[in-house]
Amino acid sequence: MDSLTIIFILNGVFFISLFLLKNIFISLVLAAISLFIILYFLRQKRIASAHSIFNLPSFEFKDSQYISSTVCLIVFLVLQLLIGFNASLFITFFIFSYVNKLRPRISFIIALVLFVTMALLTALGNYKIAEDIAILTYYFLVIGVVWQIIEIRSIKSSAEINREPNESEIKIIAKKDVFQQRNASYNHIFLKRSILIICILVFFSFIIIISIKPIIKQVKQPIIKKSVIKQQVSTPIVTPILKPITHASLVILNATDTRGLAGSAAAILSKDGWQKEFDISTGNYLGDEILSSNILKYTKNFEDRVPLIERSLNIRVTPVLLKQATQEAELTLILGR
Amino acid sequence: MTKKIDALIIFIWLYLVIALPPLAILYLIKIFSPASGLFGDLMVKIPDFPALVATAVALPLIGVALSLWRKKLKIVLFWNLKKQSKMHFIFISFLLSFVLWQFYSVLSFLSYFGLIILIIFLLLILPLIDKYLRSVNFDMVKAYIIPARNKERKYFGKKILLSLIILLSIHMAVMILDAKIYEYNHNQQFMARHPQINNIKPKIVYYDTKVILTGRGFGWKGLIDTKFKYQEGIINVSLWTDTKVIFTVPLHWKTGDITIWIQKATDWDGKKVLLNSDEVKLRLISRDDGWDKDDDAYFEQLKHLDKETLGLNGYK
Numbered sequence: 208m209d210s211l212t213i214i215f216i217l218n219g220v221f222f223i224s225l226f227l228l229k230n231i232f233i234s235l236v237l238a239a240i241s242l243f244i245i246l247y248f249l250r251q252k253r254i255a256s257a258h259s260i261f262n263l264p265s266f267e268f269k270d271s272q273y274i275s276s277t278v279c280l281i282v283f284l285v286l287q288l289l290i291g292f293n294a295s296l297f298i299t300f301f302i303f304s305y306v307n308k309l310r311p312r313i314s315f316i317i318a319l320v321l322f323v324t325m326a327l328l329t330a331l332g333n334y335k336i337a338e339d340i341a342i343l344t345y346y347f348l349v350i351g352v353v354w355q356i357i358e359i360r361s362i363k364s365s366a367e368i369n370r371e372p373n374e375s376e377i378k379i380i381a382k383k384d385v386f387q388q389r390n391a392s393y394n395h396i397f398l399k400r401s402i403l404i405i406c407i408l409v410f411f412s413f414i415i416i417i418s419i420k421p422i423i424k425q426v427k428q429p430i431i432k433k434s435v436i437k438q439q440v441s442t443p444i445v446t447p448i449l450k451p452i453t454h455a456s457l458v459i460l461n462a463t464d465t466r467g468l469a470g471s472a473a474a475i476l477s478k479d480g481w482q483k484e485f486d487i488s489t490g491n492y493l494g495d496e497i498l499s500s501n502i503l504k505y506t507k508n509f510e511d512r513v514p515l516i517e518r519s520l521n522i523r524v525t526p527v528l529l530k531q532a533t534q535e536a537e538l539t540l541i542l543g544r
Numbered sequence: 545m546t547k548k549i550d551a552l553i554i555f556i557w558l559y560l561v562i563a564l565p566p567l568a569i570l571y572l573i574k575i576f577s578p579a580s581g582l583f584g585d586l587m588v589k590i591p592d593f594p595a596l597v598a599t600a601v602a603l604p605l606i607g608v609a610l611s612l613w614r615k616k617l618k619i620v621l622f623w624n625l626k627k628q629s630k631m632h633f634i635f636i637s638f639l640l641s642f643v644l645w646q647f648y649s650v651l652s653f654l655s656y657f658g659l660i661i662l663i664i665f666l667l668l669i670l671p672l673i674d675k676y677l678r679s680v681n682f683d684m685v686k687a688y689i690i691p692a693r694n695k696e697r698k699y700f701g702k703k704i705l706l707s708l709i710i711l712l713s714i715h716m717a718v719m720i721l722d723a724k725i726y727e728y729n730h731n732q733q734f735m736a737r738h739p740q741i742n743n744i745k746p747k748i749v750y751y752d753t754k755v756i757l758t759g760r761g762f763g764w765k766g767l768i769d770t771k772f773k774y775q776e777g778i779i780n781v782s783l784w785t786d787t788k789v790i791f792t793v794p795l796h797w798k799t800g801d802i803t804i805w806i807q808k809a810t811d812w813d814g815k816k817v818l819l820n821s822d823e824v825k826l827r828l829i830s831r832d833d834g835w836d837k838d839d840d841a842y843f844e845q846l847k848h849l850d851k852e853t854l855g856l857n858g859y860k
Contacts, residue, residue, distance in 0.1 A: 210682050217562040225566070229586045232712060238562050239711050243704055246686040254682040273631035280638055284646075333576050458785055486852075490764065490786040 208245070209255040217242055272307060279303040297346055304354075311358055314351030318344050455509070457485040457538040462492035468542050472520055479519045485538065492541050500525050504539040516540065549610055554688055555710040556607040557680035560600075563715060568596055593648060594729075595722035602721075603714070604673040611676055620671040629671070637666035737761060739806045739821035745853045748827045748842045749793045754782070754856040755826065757789040762821075763808040790856065793828060802826045 220241045224234040279299050286295035304313060321344040328337035457476070461469035469489035476487055503513060503524040513526050524540070570590045591599070611617035622633060641662035644650040651658030689703045741759040749755060765784055783790040789806065806821040829838040846859060854860070 213682055214561055214565075218566050221562065221566045222569075225570075225586070231567075231586070231589060232715065235563055235711060235715055236708060239558075239708055240704075242558075242562065242685070243689060243707070246682065246689060250686065250690045254686065256678075256681045273635050277635050277638055280635075280642060284642060328576055331573075331576060336576060456783060456785065456788070486788065488785045488787045 208249060208252075213242070213245055213254065216245065275303065275306045279306070293342070293346065296343075297350060301350065311351050311354035314347050314354060318347035318351060321347060455485050455537045457481070457487045457540065459487065459489045460492040460539065460541045461490070462541050462543050472540070472542060476516075476519055481519070500543045502527055502539075502541040502543065504529055504541070506537060509538050512538065546614065549614055550616075551688060551706065551710060553607055553610045553614065553616065554680055554685055555707060556603050556610075556714065557677065558685060559711055559714045560603055560607075560677070563711075564596070564600060564603075567591060571596055589719075591718055591722035592726065594725045595718065597644070597648075597650075598721060598725070599718050601669070604676055605669065607680075608672045608676045611679060617672075617675060617679055620675050622667045622671055625671060633667060633670050633674075637663050637670060640666055734812060737810055737812070738819045739763065739808055741806060741821050741824045744804075744824045744826060746842075746845055746849055746857075747825070748829060748838065748845055750829060750831055750842070751793055751795055751797075753793045754853075755791055755793060756853055756856070757791075757806065757824070758787060759806075759821070760787055761808075762786050762789055762806055763810070765808070793826075797828055799828045799830045802828050 217238045221234045221238040224237045225231065228234060279302055282302065283295050283299040286298055289295075290298075300314075303309075321340050325337045325340040325344060328334075328340065459469040459472050459476075461467075469491070473487045473489045476482070476485075481487060501522050501524040503516060504527045505513065506529050510528075513524065517524055522542075567590065570587070571593060574587045574590050608617065612619060622630065625633065641659055645652055645659045645662055651662055654661065689707060690700065739759060739761045741757050743756075743758045745756045745758075746753065762784065763786060779794050780792040781789065782792065803823045803825055805823045808819055808821075809816055810819055811817075827838070829842060846854065
């Protein structure tokens, strides 16, 4: 019996006794007693260590593999700040796979592992994480399929190159022999390059989309803002409560179990220039239930802001017209699921 | 004494091998399926992530220290390692640091500097921990517990009892550590729920002046309280949000320096508790006792007030 088997047996004893007796201390004692019994029976034999079982030196990687892995981790770290977790994960995975010349089935294996994890989590009732993992599974499957297509293409082209020519073809080949062979040898390199080019294109398109997004919004925003200001000037309807306040208060409340929803909505609105007219504050909705829709409570003079809020946040709201502003705010947005 | 230290070196290793992995798995079950009910109420007693990480770092380090003291281990420094081992530890340190920093907010308040500290720390301790974990094996445990042929059976029983005591003591220490960390975090959470006033504008006020309190954690309703009440009365609050409160200085307050704070009710550990914010000072001056330096100070401060406060109080 080797060390690893003993560890598995002891952990098994620990788990089973924990499951049955529901006491960590007793489980620990039982695991220790099991160890003493095993050691007593093995008193005459030498126990092989886990290190020798795995033969760890044979697992040694090349320096370049360590470097590429560490570089990929750094790339992931930087990218996830710019483009979020999922996108950076896939870009990094793509780069890592390309550099380490991994096969497309790796992507399918990861998808399969995630799929099993998702099923387990669903069975255990943790739907939120299961949902996130389902999205990851889907992405890995897509990557695997794309990769597989690229590989099939490369196999086809290399098969054509290696095919035995018939008599009629020999004459043609003889004419353009040198030129064609040179092209064929470049074909494989081209396919590899194409993967790299796709990677770079995907990466740069992400960067371009992210950098252009705020510019497009800024270009669009003045037109909307101008119309808002004009409307305000032409229809100065102000309730008595609002008169002394130059900055109207907009409160965003989170009525879901998703953390930071109100904060991110406030950040979007601030980015769109809402903070110039509104004092935006955030918080959690104190009602007992989780709301299934977004509610916007507003007074008559803020009627024109309803579609603008919907447009800025890209959501639909259920408008609730108030006769008078509440004590908390003139404009209250309650974010539901 | 030296034999007991040797036993401790072995049993720390044994605890890391037989108890820590199941506890980590149980923690994962607790996190990923809190409603599964597989282990009933036991889940509450499973050490949390901070305690598990602290155990995974502290126990091997104690083992390393004891082994160094007993001269069973030679100190290993990262820069003295072979190239392959260096690469190995750099990768592992970076990966672990990143996971701890990014997903568990360990030293994340220091931003990237925190990540660098974690990497350096792991680079220094991982080679030592690795060497310690490799230096102990089941043969050493066997040699400690199973007596030589000519010894009595009583000796065997004594060793087993001592081993159990050491293992349970280590586990007890882990549980105490977990309880302490939980208590600290619980207290921090409670403190974080207290309202905090960051600013008060204006600081010198007349009766009926509108005052803006800004800060965090004010809740959505609460009370403004003061030490020097002239008499009880209602304060007119025109706005109460989580970060801002606007109220009017009431007529029932006494002139002079007034210390005020915000009080809000909240549920904590199933009980209703009243939380007080930090105290801020306000100087209430009267309009009726002639023009003096306080009135000068009041108008002087108007030069430095923001538009909102000025607008609220009728100044343009």
